[in-house]
Amino acid sequence: MVATTFWLYESGLPVFSPVLALSLVMALAGVVPYVLDRLIAARLPGAWATLVFPAGVVSVEYALASLSPVGNILSSLAATQHDNLPLLQVVSVTGGYGVSFLIAWFAAVCNHLWQDGFAWRRVAPFGAVLALVLAGGSLRLAFAAPAGETVRVAGVSPARSVLETSNRALNGYPSPEQLAGADPDMVRRVFAPVNDSLLAATEREAKAGAKIVVWPEAGGAAREADRQRLIDEIAAIAARTGSYVNAGLIVITGAPPYMRNETVLVDPRGQARWTYEKARPVPGLDPFNPGDGRVPTADTPFGRLANVICFDADFPALMRQAGDVDVMLVPSNDWYGFGAAHTEKAGIRAVENGYSLVRQASNGLAAVFDPHGRTLTSADYFTTTQQTMIAHVPVAGSPTVYARVGDVFAWLCLAAMAALGVAAMRAKRLTVSPSGKRSERTREAIF
Missing domain, CATH: 3.60.110.10 (Carbon-nitrogen hydrolase)
Structure with a gap:
């Protein structure tokens, strides 16, 4: 909420106005992915745990873009990568939500590395996907050089x-x-x-x-x-x-x-x-x-x-x-x-x-x-x-997949969020000791 208020000030908008009230409500919505991550990720194994936060981020971004009167003007992480053209090409398939997912996934991977004593196996899926996206984007740019009428x-x-x-x-x-x-x-x-x-x-x-x-x-x-x-x-x-x-x-x-x-x-x-x-x-x-x-x-x-x-x-x-x-x-x-x-x-x-x-x-x-x-x-x-x-x-x-299928990727993130939540309810809770060793507590013990 502090960051959102500062954004209004920095952007030259009247801070103390009806815009502030709307912005603070949206800021509260931005907290949801963090809450979901803390509630669900600890009960999921390996790299699955790192998917909770990015799926939550995209779900909230999509909800705000679809339901709020200000679209995605306050909620799009993809906007931070507007000049990273190889990465940006993925939006032709996923919409801006694909870039937001990768940014949030990177954050989750770093967080879990720190939290789990640098268990590097969680990095591999993210690294592979990011490399694929960057390579694909670079090829798309290389074979779509400005030409024609x-x-x-x-x-x-x-x-x-x-x-x-x-x-x-x-x-x-x-x-x-x-x-x-x-x-x-x-x-x-x-x-x-x-x-x-x-x-x-x-x-x-x-x-x-x-x-x-x-x-x-x-x-x-x-x-x-x-x-x-x-x-x-x-x-x-x-x-x-x-x-x-x-x-x-x-x-x-x-x-x-x-x-x-x-x-x-x-x-x-x-x-x-x-x-x-x-x-x-x-x-x-x-x-x-x-x-x-x-x-x-x-x-x-x-x-x-x-x-x-x-x-x-x-x-x-x-x-x-x-x-x-x-x-x-x-x-x-x-x-x-x-x-x-x-x-x-x-x-x-x-x-x-x-x-x-x-x-x-x-x-x-x-x-x-x-x-x-x-x-x-x-x-x-x-x-x-x-x-x-x-x-x-x-x-x-240049026809794109996104223009034809719309927000399918965002819907998949919503579905993934629900599936991860169900899986967490059925799983054992994984905890980390001060030494970095993982242990388990049953769901019954947690509740």
Whole structure:
């Protein structure tokens, strides 16, 4: 719980807020694998005892990712290995849970070595599995060198000076309701420079050869009455340049909750191919209603495109919903202290599902990942006057086992946890004397 509170502080989140209460509940759930290990492992022989903790870790991670309103943003050990590409390839089969299992298994092996007087036979199964995973991952990377047809993709954000001026002008309207009730002409004047900056950057990059241009989450903004006019301007650029533009928009509405967070993909004919609303608002931070959670797709000459928004990428089930996708677009908006970590986590989704992932993140780190987790390009919002990134992205994805079978590995860990528990109930308890010699006590004696 102390570590979780520090994580909130370090990430720039308001520590004393509803987010803290939710985080502490999740921290308590994180204790469960340790309790299970202490209750069960001592009653199991050899290497079997080392499997209790990793199976428990994956079971809790899966439960939090599936049931909590924050997905796996606080609970994924796999995120710590985002740049260990040989190891990361296993997520194409197991999801991120496979890496979490290996990390927790290593911890359990070390703990049991210390506890049992360095009985090395417990190390062999873990060592063999880890070696197999690393070898397989290295071979997958070696035989999947970047090749084939690519498409030039550009991510653009508003100029920092323009966005900061706009934000200062909106300081007097801290809630969407107040902004919805403000003078419409004033709102148009404040939004116009930001939209113009994005439109100019879009046309510049499209004329330079980008066939797909991605705005960040909430990049552009308009009142409901002005929304179509902004989309018409985007459509005109798309038609002139022959590009696809995925525009992240905030729309101020006249009814509660007075705000909508959406993306619109406009094709080279000027037609809107999708309108998608963010499915997973951040609890306590995003003041709008969730969308229907249906991930949109569009077949194009540059592969099948799909789209989610920012926090949606922290829900593995949502990210594999679209099926066979070649390029996943993830418009995002972060904040200083969290942007880089959030983008690194999103890169794991690319390996899991075998698609390239374009995360244009204003107020953070934007990046493009190929289907094997390689970073093709990145751009830090805080180190440039106008964040722009360009990458040549593979137009074909790399189908994965995980995208087809889903969280089977997590379910196997849940089943293993139950089986280990039953086996422990039937087994004799193994204890360790101060000299390191093992002895037995019957289950009846324990109870």
